[in-house]
Amino acid sequence: MITTPRTRASQIAKDWHVIDAAGRPLGRVATEAATLLRGKHKPSYEPHLDDGDFVIIINASAVRVTGNKAQQMRYYRHSGYPGGLKSRSYPEQLAKFPDRVIERAVFGMLPGGPLGKAIAKHLKVYNGAKHPHQSQLTGSERARVAREAALEASLGEEPKPHRLRPLAVPEWAAHFPEAVDIPAEHEE
Numbered sequence: 001m002i003t004t005p006r007t008r009a010s011q012i013a014k015d016w017h018v019i020d021a022a023g024r025p026l027g028r029v030a031t032e033a034a035t036l037l038r039g040k041h042k043p044s045y046e047p048h049l050d051d052g053d054f055v056i057i058i059n060a061s062a063v064r065v066t067g068n069k070a071q072q073m074r075y076y077r078h079s080g081y082p083g084g085l086k087s088r089s090y091p092e093q094l095a096k097f098p099d100r101v102i103e104r105a106v107f108g109m110l111p112g113g114p115l116g117k118a119i120a121k122h123l124k125v126y127n128g129a130k131h132p133h134q135s136q137l138t139g140s141e142r143a144r145v146a147r148e149a150a151l152e153a154s155l156g157e158e159p160k161p162h163r164l165r166p167l168a169v170p171e172w173a174a175h176f177p178e179a180v181d182i183p184a185e186h187e188e
Contacts, residue, residue: 006046007044007046007049007051009049011044012044012049012050012051013143013144013147014052014053014054014122014140015053015054015140015143015144016053016054016055016056016133016136016137016140017036017053017054017055017056018055018056018057018058018131018137019032019033019036019055019056019057019058020057020058020059020129021057021058021059021060021062021063021102022058022059022062022063023062023064024063024064025063025064025065025066026063026064026065026101026102026105027105029057029063029102029105030102030105030106030108030109031109033055033057033102033106033123034106034109034110036052036053036055037052037053037055037106037110037119037120037122037123038051038052038110038119039051039052039053040052048115050115050118050119052119052122053122054122054123054124054133054136054140055122055123055124056124056125056126056131056133056137057102057123057124057125057126058126058128058129058130058131059126059127059128059129060098060099060101060102060125060126060127061094061098061127061128063094063098063101063102065090069090070089070090070091071089071090072090073089073090074087074088074089074090075087075088075089075090075093075100075101075104098127099125099126099127102125103120103123103125106120106123107120
């Protein structure tokens with residue numbers, strides 16, 4: 001019987017990616033980030049697992065939208081009190097909180113529920129080109145190179161066969177050897 005190999009949490013490797021949003025359309029940046037966050041770029045993708053990578057988006061304040069979207073898009077929030085609905089236009093929101101513009105676009109492309117919230121924690125958005133994650137990028141690159149080297153080394157080896165469990169011979173079969181062919185190791 002052939003079974004599909006399932007990925008365990010200990011087998012998931014999370015890399016770090018940087019996306020520069022300067023001059024790029026908001027939807028394209030959000031789609032690229034959501035794909036990397038979900039892990040759909042990996043052959044080990046499973047929809048019920050947090051198999052994605054960490055994503056850093058820089059230059060969030062320089063993202064652009066096409067067409068009339070700048071005039072049509074509205075960002076709403078509510079204070080929780082009656083009459084507490086507030087709204088901002090896209091230019092106002094981009095001027096005040098450019099990171100939230102991208103975060104909202106990406107979060108809308110992620111699944112809802114606990115999985116989506118866990119995946120959303122792996123997104124880091126910064127207004128400028130500076131970010132404090134250079135050491136994670138370096139470590140991620142080293143780990144990726146080490147994984148590739150280990151994979152190449154394992155390709156040269158002959159795979160180990162799966163251990164088979166010993167053949168279970170019922171007790172009655174030991175008393176009637178002519179009824180069943182009993183392997184020599186099970187004979188008394």
